[in-house]
Amino acid sequence: MSQVGLITSRRTLQGCMRSVFTTSHHERSETAHDVKSSNNEEGEFRVYKIDGLDATHTERRTKRPPKTPAVPRFRSMPVDQDWTDVWPSAATFKWSVVPFPVRQGYVKNSADNKGVIPSKYANLELMKGPNFLHLTPAHVKKHCAALKKFCTQWPEGLETDERCRRHFPIESVTTSYVFAAPSVRDPRSRIATIKFHLSDLELDYHAKDKFIRLVGDKYNKGTDEVTFESDRCPLKSQNMEYLKFVLTAVYFESWKKESWEDLKTLDDMEKYIWDLNVSKKNCLSILKQIKAVDDVSSSDERWLNYLSVDVSDEEAVCSLPEVADYKKSVEELFCEDENIQTINNYKNSVKKLLNIQGEVS
Amino acid sequence: MKTFNESCLMVRRPSVELISYIKNINLNHPVHRFVLYGRKGAGKTCVMNHVMHACYRDNWIIVHVPWAGRLVRGWKKEITESSYKPGRYDVPADGAAWLAHFLHQNQGKLKDLKTTSEYVWTKREKAEAGTPLEEIINFGMTRIKFSSDCVGVVLKELRQQAQTKGLKVFVAISSVNAFFVEWDHVNTLRNAEKKKIEPEEMTIIHNFKKMLSPTWTHGVVVCTVSEVVNMETQREKYTPLYLLGKEGFEFLDPFVPILVPEYSEKEALSNIDYYIDRNWIQHDYGKTEEGKKEIMFVSNKNPFNIYRVCSSL
Numbered sequence: 001m002s003q004v005g006l007i008t009s010r011r012t013l014q015g016c017m018r019s020v021f022t023t024s025h026h027e028r029s030e031t032a033h034d035v036k037s038s039n040n041e042e043g044e045f046r047v048y049k050i051d052g053l054d055a056t057h058t059e060r061r062t063k064r065p066p067k068t069p070a071v072p073r074f075r076s077m078p079v080d081q082d083w084t085d086v087w088p089s090a091a092t093f094k095w096s097v098v099p100f101p102v103r104q105g106y107v108k109n110s111a112d113n114k115g116v117i118p119s120k121y122a123n124l125e126l127m128k129g130p131n132f133l134h135l136t137p138a139h140v141k142k143h144c145a146a147l148k149k150f151c152t153q154w155p156e157g158l159e160t161d162e163r164c165r166r167h168f169p170i171e172s173v174t175t176s177y178v179f180a181a182p183s184v185r186d187p188r189s190r191i192a193t194i195k196f197h198l199s200d201l202e203l204d205y206h207a208k209d210k211f212i213r214l215v216g217d218k219y220n221k222g223t224d225e226v227t228f229e230s231d232r233c234p235l236k237s238q239n240m241e242y243l244k245f246v247l248t249a250v251y252f253e254s255w256k257k258e259s260w261e262d263l264k265t266l267d268d269m270e271k272y273i274w275d276l277n278v279s280k281k282n283c284l285s286i287l288k289q290i291k292a293v294d295d296v297s298s299s300d301e302r303w304l305n306y307l308s309v310d311v312s313d314e315e316a317v318c319s320l321p322e323v324a325d326y327k328k329s330v331e332e333l334f335c336e337d338e339n340i341q342t343i344n345n346y347k348n349s350v351k352k353l354l355n356i357q358g359e360v361s
Numbered sequence: 362m363k364t365f366n367e368s369c370l371m372v373r374r375p376s377v378e379l380i381s382y383i384k385n386i387n388l389n390h391p392v393h394r395f396v397l398y399g400r401k402g403a404g405k406t407c408v409m410n411h412v413m414h415a416c417y418r419d420n421w422i423i424v425h426v427p428w429a430g431r432l433v434r435g436w437k438k439e440i441t442e443s444s445y446k447p448g449r450y451d452v453p454a455d456g457a458a459w460l461a462h463f464l465h466q467n468q469g470k471l472k473d474l475k476t477t478s479e480y481v482w483t484k485r486e487k488a489e490a491g492t493p494l495e496e497i498i499n500f501g502m503t504r505i506k507f508s509s510d511c512v513g514v515v516l517k518e519l520r521q522q523a524q525t526k527g528l529k530v531f532v533a534i535s536s537v538n539a540f541f542v543e544w545d546h547v548n549t550l551r552n553a554e555k556k557k558i559e560p561e562e563m564t565i566i567h568n569f570k571k572m573l574s575p576t577w578t579h580g581v582v583v584c585t586v587s588e589v590v591n592m593e594t595q596r597e598k599y600t601p602l603y604l605l606g607k608e609g610f611e612f613l614d615p616f617v618p619i620l621v622p623e624y625s626e627k628e629a630l631s632n633i634d635y636y637i638d639r640n641w642i643q644h645d646y647g648k649t650e651e652g653k654k655e656i657m658f659v660s661n662k663n664p665f666n667i668y669r670v671c672s673s674l
Contacts, residue, residue: 278611350615358381
């Protein structure tokens with residue numbers, strides 16, 4: 001007991017000492033504290049509680065429920081929504097927004113993903129490739145509508161592509177590049193291209209042939225188009241000027257005929273010309289022989305009725321319809337593709353030429 | 362070859378067409394050339410053989426080169442330089458083989474033929490004018506060194522005497538494009554110095570090519586063109602100009618190209634029925650309607666393919 005009393009007295013002493021140094025405001029609160037503590041404890045003395053002796057009750061926090069992902073957006077999309085609002089600009093594929101089922105990927109065997117190609121959920125393969133979900137017809141329509149106010153009236157008289165080509169025979173292509181970077185220059189923007197149809201140039205047979213030989217692979221035989229491209233000068237305009245110079249130079253060069261061009265042999269010919277080839281010689285010599293036999297033979301009936309002209313006159317023979325037909329079919333065989341049709345034309349013309357008759361199937 | 366106890370030919374449209382042409386031509390005119398073309402296995406050679414047989418029965422003299430590809434392939438062949446003209450090359454064994462083939466095909470038709478000029482083989486050996494042609498052939502077969510020249514003599518005499526004696530000469534050359542196209546690097550013929558020999562440097566080919574040119578009369582030339590003798594890079598098409606090349610085309614021009622198509626439905630069916638009739642097709646399924654249809658489908662009605670498909674049935 002004396003011990004307890006001692007402690008108590010010491011405490012009061014402490015309280016007194018503290019109150020000496022505090023202000024009046026603090027004095028009041030000190031007294032309130034004392035009253036309160038005496039009320040909580042049983043009787044006059046507080047009970048000393050030894051840690052670990054009594055069972056303690058600590059309230060456990062309940063675990064938060066795990067976060068469930070939000071329902072993907074495509075689940076709540078109305079059918080008649082405006083897709084351009086959902087996907088306004090180019091973006092990586094996002095499975096939760098794209099409302100249609102789509103699968104992509106590779107499964108090695110039936111054990112891999114149960115043999116099923118992965119669906120769109122978290123599908124990296126779909127994200128890798130570019131998509132065009134920002135360029136649907138609805139988008140394009142909106143773009144066009146937005147651009148319309150910048151457009152001018154289409155000029156009259158240029159309704160069709162054919163008319164455009166006639167009035168503007170040269171098509172030039174240059175490209176400007178716009179991007180955000182420290183330098184706005186792009187080396188690709190200096191490239192210039194011009195295109196035109198060879199038939200739009202005024203060329204005779206020789207000049208056209210020479211033009212084609214000079215430009216080489218820049219001439220597309222299928223479309224009759226010539227394409228010049230240049231990136232040799234640093235500026236777009238310089239390249240364009242250079243191309244115009246090239247066009248002029250090639251044009252006038254192809255009209256010139258050099259002396260060495262007469263040395264062209266049969267192998268250098270741009271196409272098969274019957275009059276220069278062995279075929280003509282063969283044909284004429286055979287016709288001569290047949291005519292000679294016909295002249296000698298006793299019967300009145302001639303084998304080749306059409307061959308009434310003088311055989312030594314080559315031009316007259318060549319202008320006969322049978323010979324002309326034969327010439328045409330041989331040239332067709334060489335210049336065009338050799339197929340059953342052209343071969344049959346050749347066959348028929350040879351049969352007519354030599355008057356070979358038989359039961360035609 | 363008597364697998365079926367008989368030798369049969371199917372009469373097909375191209376052969377009928379060709380025979381009718383040959384019947385109607387004027388033999389006094391320079392020789393007419395006919396070229397058969399078609400897919401591999403379509404029956405070009407068969408058509409040629411059919412026509413050749415028809416002409417054989419009509420007492421024509423047959424000059425037949427069974428497969429010109431044989432002449433141009435260097436399958437370890439002996440090649441000698443020609444004694445007649447340096448720069449030309451002979452293939453003695455092939456020449457002798459051809460002479461034997463020619464003699465066999467024209468038994469009894471060569472009796473009256475005698476040479477018209479003198480041929481000197483060596484200092485000691487020569488054939489006087491008036492030697493029977495058969496003697497020349499026998500000489501070529503025994504002294505095979507001169508076989509290629511003998512071929513030349515026989516062909517030259519035929520060309521000359523066809524007109525004077527009114528013979529009818531039928532020239533049939535299978536795979537004629539072998540004479541004009543470049544040869545395969547591996548299979549080509551090479552001379553003693555291992556130099557590649559060009560087709561026109563071969564005596565025998567030079568002689569056969571003379572038969573193809575329209576410089577003689579009383580004859581007819583029937584050729585086939587096939588992809589097989591061309592190099593492997595030049596087998597894309599089966600058409601005559603492609604296979605012959607420009608040079609070959611101009612050599613034969615003007616010729617009548619005749620397409621040998623693959624079997625029609627009716628032809629294929631009659632071929633299969635013939636196989637069934639001869640017990641060549643023994644499998645029961647092969648004899649049913651469905652089986653026939655399957656054979657036609659699998660072989661695409663190509664005669665050679667039908668034969669191949671049916672050989673295992």
